[in-house]
Amino acid sequence: MQLHIILVSPARPENVGAAARAMKTMGFDSLRIVNSQAHLQPEAGWVAHGSGEILQQATHFDSLESALSDIDFAIATTARSRARFHYYSTPQQLFEQLQEKQQWVNQVALIFGREDSGLTNDELALADLLTGVPMKADYPSLNLGQAVMVYCYQLSALLHDFSAPEPERAFSGQLAALRKRFDTLLQRLDVAGDEKLRDWIHQRLGGVEQRDTAMLHTLLHDIEKKIGE
Known part of the structure; x- marks a missing residue:
């Protein structure tokens, strides 16, 4: 299973740098950027601190739909108050679900929305599953870098689960x-x-x-x- 981190229209390069640093710390390396050049700004590299190759190798897409064109299973992060319906998994539940899907899913994407407004309803509709971090209040919420770290930490064990068989292409x-x-x-x-x-x-x-x-x-x-x- 290959996990891709997708950032949709990030505005602040520092946040993208923090996301890249979180990814490398936890062992992830595939970053996709939608409709933004923030990862190319110097500030992103300053914050990435040793994770510059993730920014340099990041793939840019004009739309979320195109970024998901080769993805078998897409997960969108959202705040409870923004979700159209409230059927979503916590990071811990998401780990358990992906652990099972290692046997039959190849390409997985974890999507993060804009810093100020998250993902639109149309963008959420492109996902197969919604996930959110339970918090006592919607505000103050996690910033982009913190949110990426929470999920990369929670899902990092998937990288070391060598007991899982290779995914069967017929199932994908x-x-x-x-x-x-x-x-x-x-x-x-x-x-x-x-x-x-x-x-x-x-x-x-x-x-x-x-x-x-x-x-x-x-x-x-x-x-x-x-x-x-």
Whole structure:
């Protein structure tokens, strides 16, 4: 499993430098930047302090959608008050979910939003799972560098879990296929306009295990067959 850190439109180069430093400290090295050149500013390098290669090798994308084009499983960080629905995992729960997904997911992205406004609802909708750090109050909240460190620390054990078997390529597209089949089913049932139902399904699918996706595919097959009759 390869984990990529994605920063969406970061404004302050110091925050990007702090994120790079947190990544290297915990063993992560793949950084993607969306719609920002903050990582190229001198201030980012000053704060990165020994993590300059992560900034130099960072990949830039014009949109979050393009940054996720090769990703099998996307996780978006959000504050509870900003989430459209409140189905999200804590960092500890996220570790457990990714530990299971090591067996069938190859490319994973952890997405962090803007310093002042986070991720938009449209951007959150691109994720398979939402996650947030429980806090006593929404403000003061963690800054970008601190948030990246919390998650890199919590997930760093994944890098050393050599007991997990190599992911099976055949499984990597199961979740995306499941989403598409549910969308098609909602259209056939003439309820595709129910955004609340669709969003609920998509967000809950992000937490299922591989064996559950296989059973859901079987169930959808039976439903599709019955509707076809």
